Structures are given as structure tokens and as C-alpha cells.
Amino acid sequence: MIQALPVPEAHRARRGHLCVTPTLQLPDFPEVFAGGDCATNTENPLPPTAQVAYQEGAAIARNLKAIAEGNAPSPAQVHLRGSLLKLGLSESAADLFDRFEIKGKVGHLIRQATYLELLPTPVHNFKVTSEWFIDNVFHHFGSSIHLAAAKVGSQEASE
Numbered sequence: 001m002i003q004a005l006p007v008p009e010a011h012r013a014r015r016g017h018l019c020v021t022p023t024l025q026l027p028d029f030p031e032v033f034a035g036g037d038c039a040t041n042t043e044n045p046l047p048p049t050a051q052v053a054y055q056e057g058a059a060i061a062r063n064l065k066a067i068a069e070g071n072a073p074s075p076a077q078v079h080l081r082g083s084l085l086k087l088g089l090s091e092s093a094a095d096l097f098d099r100f101e102i103k104g105k106v107g108h109l110i111r112q113a114t115y116l117e118l119l120p121t122p123v124h125n126f127k128v129t130s131e132w133f134i135d136n137v138f139h140h141f142g143s144s145i146h147l148a149a150a151k152v153g154s155q156e157a158s159e
Contacts, residue, residue, distance in 0.1 A: 002038045013040045022075035024060050033060040035076070052078055054118070084111040 035056030037048035059076035
């Protein structure tokens with residue numbers, strides 16, 4: 001869909017991403033805004049991550065409201081909070097504000113808490129938390145049962 005837009009190549013970045021102004025408007029179509037991983041501000045390129053998309057979406061909403069009220073749009077302010085990376089079932093790495101790197105189970109808790117914070121309603125929060133809890137309980141007990149069965153099997157084989 002993005003590729004089909006009548007935007008000249010001069011206003012496209014690598015992979016066909018749309019170049020936008022600091023206010024997230026298309027240069028050739030100032031009534032059109034774009035953000036997230038389909039757009040890039042060549043003056044201040046940002047990584048195509050969810051945290052950037054959320055903040056750009058909020059900036060676009062503020063700018064649409066400003067235009068509707070007869071005011072000028074303002075440049076998007078995006079504040080990167082760090083990076084989160086899942087490493088297997090119960091471990092993660094968290095790089096917070098490019099200052100602190102936390103790995104393992106604590107990094108996993110930080111990652112899960114961050115995603116819970118971004119959910120739109122308490123109902124979603126409860127649903128996802130219960131699913132994670134159930135997955136962790138069954139994974140833990142499933143591993144324990146598997147280990148116990150293997151131990152019994154190895155004891156029988158040695159007798």
C-alpha cells in the first residue's frame with residue numbers, strides 16, 4: 001500500500017519508506033501524516049520499534065488536533081526508553097536508557113512489565129497476565145514432571 005502512494009522517489013528513504021518532516025507530515029502532501037515503521041524523518045532517523053510508533057502516533061494525534069483548532073503542528077518529540085529482547089522462554093535482556101543492561105530473569109520481568117504497561121485496558125492487562133502466569137506454571141510443572149520421569153527411568157535402567 002505504501003509503495004503505491006504517489007510519492008516521488010526523492011521523498012522516499014531506503015526500502016521505500018516515506019520521508020516525513022519533523023511534524024510527521026509528507027512534504028508533498030502536508031495534510032497527510034505518517035509514522036512508525038513505514039516513515040522516517042531524515043533529519044532525525046529513529047529505529048522502527050513499537051515505542052517509537054506509539055509516541056509518533058500520539059504526536060500525529062496532537063498535530064491533527066492543533067490543525068483542527070487553527071494552530072501550527074509541532075515537531076514530534078520521541079524519547080527512547082531503551083531496548084527489550086526476549087531470550088528463550090523465561091529470560092530477556094533489557095537495555096534501559098542506554099545506561100543499564102539487565103539480563104536473565106530480572107530482565108524478563110522488566111520486559112513483561114513494560115508490555116503490560118502498554119496494554120490499552122485493565123481487562124487486557126488481566127487477560128495477558130493470567131495467560132503468562134498459566135504458561136509459566138505449566139512450563140515449570142511440565143519440566144518438573146519430565147525431569148522426575150527421566151530420573152525414575154534412569155534409576156530403573158541402572159537396577
